[in-house]
Every structure is written in C-alpha cells, then in structure tokens.
Amino acid sequence: MALWALNDNLAGAPKWLTPKFTFDGTAVTGGVFTIANHGIANGDQITFANGTGTLGGIAVGTLWNAKVLTANTFELYSNADLATGKVTPSDTSGTGHSVQVTPSDVYFADATEVTIAANIARGFSVPGWYKYSTRTTASGTARTDIELLCAMSSQVADGGSDAGIEVGSNDDSVLADS
Numbered sequence: 001m002a003l004w005a006l007n008d009n010l011a012g013a014p015k016w017l018t019p020k021f022t023f024d025g026t027a028v029t030g031g032v033f034t035i036a037n038h039g040i041a042n043g044d045q046i047t048f049a050n051g052t053g054t055l056g057g058i059a060v061g062t063l064w065n066a067k068v069l070t071a072n073t074f075e076l077y078s079n080a081d082l083a084t085g086k087v088t089p090s091d092t093s094g095t096g097h098s099v100q101v102t103p104s105d106v107y108f109a110d111a112t113e114v115t116i117a118a119n120i121a122r123g124f125s126v127p128g129w130y131k132y133s134t135r136t137t138a139s140g141t142a143r144t145d146i147e148l149l150c151a152m153s154s155q156v157a158d159g160g161s162d163a164g165i166e167v168g169s170n171d172d173s174v175l176a177d178s
Helices: 117-122
Strands: 020-023 032-034 045-049 063-070 073-077 097-101 106-109 128-136 142-151
Antiparallel strands (some): 020 097, 032 073, 045 097, 106 128, 128 142
C-alpha cells in the first residue's frame, strides 16, 4: 500500500517528510502564497486542503508542484516543469486552509505485502514506511534506492488490496499485492 489516502489527509506518514502549513485567504495574492519559513523545496508535490471560505481554482486532493520564490513565498503549478501551468486562485477568503508536502516515493508496506516474494526481492522486508525510488546513473546503470523510514508491528495490515493507504494512484508498480 503506498502512502496515504486523501481521506486520512496524510495522517499516518512520517511527519518530517510531510510538513503541513496552515494559512488564511489573505496569505495568497496573485497566486503567490506567503507562509513564513515554509521549508518547502522547489518541485515538492503539494496537496491542498480547504478550510472555511474558498481559494477558487485550487482543487482539493490534487497534487500540485511548488515553485519556491523565497524562504517565505511560493507558487503552485500544475506541471512539474514549473514553467507552465501556474495556478492563480480566483477568490481568496476564509481561514484554516493548508498545504502539505506529498512525496511520491514513500510507500507503506503492510504485513501481508512483506511476505510476497516480489516485494522481498525489491527490499521490502518488514512492515512499515519506505522511501523507494529508481534512477539511471550518469553511466547509464539502473539503480534502485530503498530506505526503511519507520518499521511497524508485524501485525499491521491495511485490510485488503489498496484499501486506501496511498496518494492519488495505485502503488502496484512498486508493491505487489499477491
């Protein structure tokens, strides 16, 4: 099971990977979000949650890409290139809105998944949160990096195949269910 369901709002993920920042509508002007010492990095994926009022044009549950302007300001883009697709809210009002960093390379492997041969071969050995990514080195060699971030009890199970511990899309390309 990959990461978090949108309905649990990233609640179970390691907090150091998923900082959350709350703001009110006045913090957004012309598409620029002003949040003191936000700590967001250029290119981070961001999930938006609406508080009271509106920020028109910012869809809840959609992954946006952050473009950092300063230590206190950033913009959201619909495209990872951060050159096109700037999101400019049409209406800014209310309080309690939030943005949360949503990494795409963190997965939750449950007690059942870590017993499956294909997952063991990938390095998923105990239930818990993993950072898992693949890349090609400068010499053209494919490399897979896996890091256990937080081990969980061997009793941790999600209750079934892709039962909602994921971000936006299915994790089956990384974790086999059976």
